[in-house]
Amino acid sequence: MPINNKLEEKLDLLTKLHSEMNQYRPLSKKQVEQLDANVRIEHVWSSNAIEGSTLNRYETASILNTGMTVHGASLRDTMAAVDLNEAYDYMMDLASRKQPLTTVIIRDLNRLVMLKNTDDRSQAGAYRVIDVWPNGQEDQPYTAPTEIPFKIQELIDWSEKAINQLHPVQYAADLHQKFVSIHPFVDGNGRTARLLMNFALSEAGYPVVSIMPDKKSRNEYMEALATSRATGNLVPFEELVADYAISTLKKRINILRQNEKNIEEAKEATNLRDY
Template sequence: MINRTTRERTDALLGAYRDVAAHHPEALQQIALAELAETVQQSNAIENSTLTLDDTERILAGQLPSGRHDLREIYEARNLAAVTTDLLLTSEPLSTDLILRWHGMLLDSIRDDVAGRFRRAGEWVRVGAHLGANPEFVSGLISDALTRYRADVTSSPVDAVARFHCEFEVIHPFVDGNGRIGRVLINKQLQDAGLPPVIVRAKNRQTDYYPLLDRYATTDAHDGMTRLLTLLLLESLHKRIALITSRRVVSLADWARANGVRGNVASNKAKRQTIPAFRIRDHWMIAEEYR
């Protein structure tokens, strides 16, 4: 699903990350909590929320966002933050009950009529040209997907997570909240595998995310999603290792100038994760001492 070079690079980075994790568990928890607002804002933005990161930070601090926003968007930010925080703190195994509990939290005071339950008979959903699974079979299909995920010991953890995410989104088990819960489950599965969370970004969703789900729906191929999640995992690993072990992190643009690297070259390397760059508040950063 990913080429040998990327696999070897990922394995080597995982070794460094696990060494850091063993000695700095508190730092890793603080990094995850520091990412909370950005994780929430990006996931909601994929679903067309108009809240900015600043708006989301204000909401999570108990304040109102700047400008006029629909009340639903405020609840979406608060509720997804609650679910994500619960994810970071729980060791409860992944199960249908946990998925339904998180969905109930996500849609609390937004859609109480459908919160915390799968779609029922007659509740069909459509996203563009894709029609979600027949609601009468949804519960069984999710159970089958979980069983397949737990039994998937032949592939890498990221590959298994990618397959499950694609299947979950194709089933579209809920009336509302499928994408956000699906992305929460990505990080639950990564966490259970001893890996850090990732942030699926909204900016290029029309070219780098949705097409991968569409391809799975028609071909059952999830290799594209595996590659995307692997890149995001590499970025997350680079970020945590740099923040914990480096004296200082700087903007990628400043690093490129100091090291005689053209800005577009540095940016392309960051996107391909061939240099240890990572995003904070959607800005590319890197350890100052990297050469």
């Protein structure tokens, strides 16, 4: 499907911002580690919150950083944070090694997402055998259980071509949308989809994006997905993901720009010789 002018402008801007980001000197190892930890916590918190977790960002950080439960937090929400954290690390490791998308990767991401947070661990990574549909849309079921293996293979085949044909952010958005439209697993489909999206973004050198879970942002996200699925027009969801990627890139560039400014100021503000 051809892209419209508005989306094309956003993709062009993303390419320019990505190029600008790569022109700055890298952060120190310690700052990179801290930034990566912050991004990971935000992703785990926001992705679980979209699915109904009551943990806030601070509580999520406390669980992931200390390994201790938070007073008053449900065990289910706590385990969901631990699971998604492990799945996120797995996703980033795959992206760093430029792994092609496979059915095993998809299954393993879902398996990690659901491993401790399911009543039946055997269902983690296993395709569902019952019909499911979006809330209130019983007349629009997701892919029939018997068709799931074929649709997942179609997704893999599409991925092999699309990754080289589409803009990286457009490809990441489409991968998310196509996977969610299949909805292959009993649970954890949304979290798995957002991991797949960020797997694609990270492989292409783009920062991880996190869909915000506040009511307005969540509704916009769900509506864009629903529109894309109902009409076959992926542009609404592509534009939404592009907006998130643009915002994230601008924030990253501001950090890198400030880092360079701070380094140059530090060089001038000294009475030491040969420093």
